[in-house]
Amino acid sequence: MRNKPQAQVPVTQKQQPQKQGNVRKPQERPGLTDDEIDEIREAFNLFDTEGTGRVDPRELKAAMQSLGFDQKNPTIFNMIAELESEGTDIDFDQFLDAITSKLGNRENRDGINKIFDLFDDDGSNSINLNNLKRVAKELGETMTPEELAEMLERAASNGREITREDFYNIMVKRTF
Numbered sequence: 001m002r003n004k005p006q007a008q009v010p011v012t013q014k015q016q017p018q019k020q021g022n023v024r025k026p027q028e029r030p031g032l033t034d035d036e037i038d039e040i041r042e043a044f045n046l047f048d049t050e051g052t053g054r055v056d057p058r059e060l061k062a063a064m065q066s067l068g069f070d071q072k073n074p075t076i077f078n079m080i081a082e083l084e085s086e087g088t089d090i091d092f093d094q095f096l097d098a099i100t101s102k103l104g105n106r107e108n109r110d111g112i113n114k115i116f117d118l119f120d121d122d123g124s125n126s127i128n129l130n131n132l133k134r135v136a137k138e139l140g141e142t143m144t145p146e147e148l149a150e151m152l153e154r155a156a157s158n159g160r161e162i163t164r165e166d167f168y169n170i171m172v173k174r175t176f
Contacts, residue, residue: 037096044095054091057083109168116167126150126161 047055061080083090083098090098119127119135132148142152155170156162162170 040096041092044092048096054089055095056089060084112168112171113164115171116164119162119167124161126163127156127167 011081044055047060057080059085079098083094116127119131120133121134122128129149129152132152135144136143136148152162153159155166157166
């Protein structure tokens with residue numbers, strides 16, 4: 001009696017990178033495109049100099065500090081400092097989780113509120129010209145105060161400050 005070949009059942013992996021040659025397939029994360037995940041992976045790989053898939057968050061923090069991120073982009077710097085407190089090397093999934101938990105999911109109101117809070121550093125529950133100037137500086141954008149004021153005027157329902165509701169409506173709008 002011959003044994004019948006058994007059907008192959010595909011194995012699925014949950015949020016694990018799949019290697020195809022030297023290229024990894026990006027993980028799915030709500031609110032992030034594949035391109036955004038690839039950009040985050042590129043940043044991670046800059047610090048994974050030995051190619052182990054793990055980085056020491058203390059080294060990452062020191063490198064970010066030497067580049068001035070503690071002043072230029074305190075949000076990212078503080079996120080890395082939080083990873084440092086765990087004390088062990090981190091892999092890409094942990095790095096991506098830390099970033100996505102801080103940045104929020106653009107697909108739901110809670111995630112959009114997290115993003116809003118990154119702008120609203122003064123706790124005024126609105127985004128004003130000073131908030132926009134700070135964020136533009138942190139992101140390395142070279143927009144004039146007039147350009148930022150025009151953005152604010154177009155986005156804010158009152159023409160002066162973007163409310164949490166204005167921000168939500170902007171974020172869920174699919175066309176501009």
